[in-house]
Amino acid sequence: MTTQELNPVSSSGSQSATFGERLKVFLARSxxxxxxxxxxxxxSFIAPNFLTxxxxxxxxxxxxFVGIIACGMTIALIGGDVDLSVGSVVALTxxxxxxxxxxxxxxxxxxxxxxxxxxxxVGALAGWVRVRWNIPALIVTLALMISLRGVAFVxxxxxxxxxxxxxxxxxxxxxxxxxxxxxxxxxxxMVLFWFISTRTVYGRSVYAVGGNAEAARLSGIPxxxxxxVILVTxxxxxxxxxxxxxxxxxxxxxxxGVGWEFDVIAAVLIGGASLxxxxxxxxxxxxGVLFIGLLANGMVLMGVNPxxxxxxxxxxxxxxxxxxxxxxxxxxx
Numbered sequence: 001m002t003t004q005e006l007n008p009v010s011s012s013g014s015q016s017a018t019f020g021e022r023l024k025v026f027l028a029r030s031x032x033x034x035x036x037x038x039x040x041x042x043x044s045f046i047a048p049n050f051l052t053x054x055x056x057x058x059x060x061x062x063x064x065f066v067g068i069i070a071c072g073m074t075i076a077l078i079g080g081d082v083d084l085s086v087g088s089v090v091a092l093t094x095x096x097x098x099x100x101x102x103x104x105x106x107x108x109x110x111x112x113x114x115x116x117x118x119x120x121x122v123g124a125l126a127g128w129v130r131v132r133w134n135i136p137a138l139i140v141t142l143a144l145m146i147s148l149r150g151v152a153f154v155x156x157x158x159x160x161x162x163x164x165x166x167x168x169x170x171x172x173x174x175x176x177x178x179x180x181x182x183x184x185x186x187x188x189x190m191v192l193f194w195f196i197s198t199r200t201v202y203g204r205s206v207y208a209v210g211g212n213a214e215a216a217r218l219s220g221i222p223x224x225x226x227x228x229v230i231l232v233t234x235x236x237x238x239x240x241x242x243x244x245x246x247x248x249x250x251x252x253x254x255x256x257g258v259g260w261e262f263d264v265i266a267a268v269l270i271g272g273a274s275l276x277x278x279x280x281x282x283x284x285x286x287x288g289v290l291f292i293g294l295l296a297n298g299m300v301l302m303g304v305n306p307x308x309x310x311x312x313x314x315x316x317x318x319x320x321x322x323x324x325x326x327x328x329x330x331x332x333x
Contacts, residue, residue, distance in 0.1 A: 033287055043298040059297045061248075063292070068185065071190055076233075077268055079230050080209060081130070083235075084141040085144035087259060088257065089238035093242030102162075103161070119239025127228030162250065163252060172246070173248050182244045190282055202226070242257070270288035271286070
C-alpha cells in the first residue's frame, strides 16, 4: 500500500509531510553537529581568548572528565536506565584514593586500583538492588547520589587531602604529543564503547532491553544481568574520571563532581539518546559532550553569572528532551 493510499491528501500536503519527516531526520542526525559548528563560530567572535591554543586544549581536558562518564551513561540510557550517582562516585573515588595513599600509606598504584574498584562495587550494589526488588535505577542511584557524597565528606572531613607525586600528576595534567592525557583516554574509551555498542552481542542486547525489556526477556536475553552490568560500567567510568580529576587537582576532595550527573545526562540527551531507552550513539554523545563543554567555557570567558549558567544548562536539558519527543512523534498530516 502506498503512502498516498494510507494518507490521501493533496499533492502539496504530501510534499509538506515529506519535508517534515526529512527535517526530523536531519535534526536527529545532524542537528547537534550544526549547533556545535554554529556555537564554535559564535564563541570565536564574542568570547575573549576563545580561539587560543591554550584555551582549546583546556576545553579538551575539561570535557574529557565528563565525556568518559558520558560513554557509560549512553549505554545506560540506551538500556532504559539512568545513573544519578556518578558525580558522587567521582567524589568518593577521589576521597578514597587520597585516604588510602596519604593516611593509610598504601602504594599509589594500589590506592588507584582500589579506589576505582570500589566505584565498580558501588555500581554492582546499585544494579543488584535494581534487579532484586525491581526498583527503578533512577530511585536507587538518587539515594546513592546523596549517601555517597556524605560518605566522601566523612572520609575527608570535608577538607582536600594533598597528593604530591609527579608521576601521578601526569595522568590528569600531562600531555602526549601536545594533547592532554585525559583527552586521549577519553577518545580511547569512546572508541571502545562505540565498538561494544555497535559490534557486539552485548551492545545489541542493550538496545533490545531499552526498546522493550519484556520482549527482550522472552527472546532469551538476560535482562537482569545486562542491567547490573550497565550500572557497574557507569560506576567504573565515574571511578576512572575521579582518578583523573584527582590527578589534575593533585588532591583528593569530597566536593568535586557536584552536578556532573546532570551535565553528563544533558550531553547524552543532546547527542540523540532517549530517556525512554532504545536510542543513542557514541558519536552523538561525543558531539553532545563537546557542545556542553564549549558552551560552559564560552560562558566563563564572557563572565556570565554562575547562576545564569545553571539556568542555561537546565534549559538545554529541557530542550534536548523536547527535541527527542518531537522527533519520536509522527509527522502531522
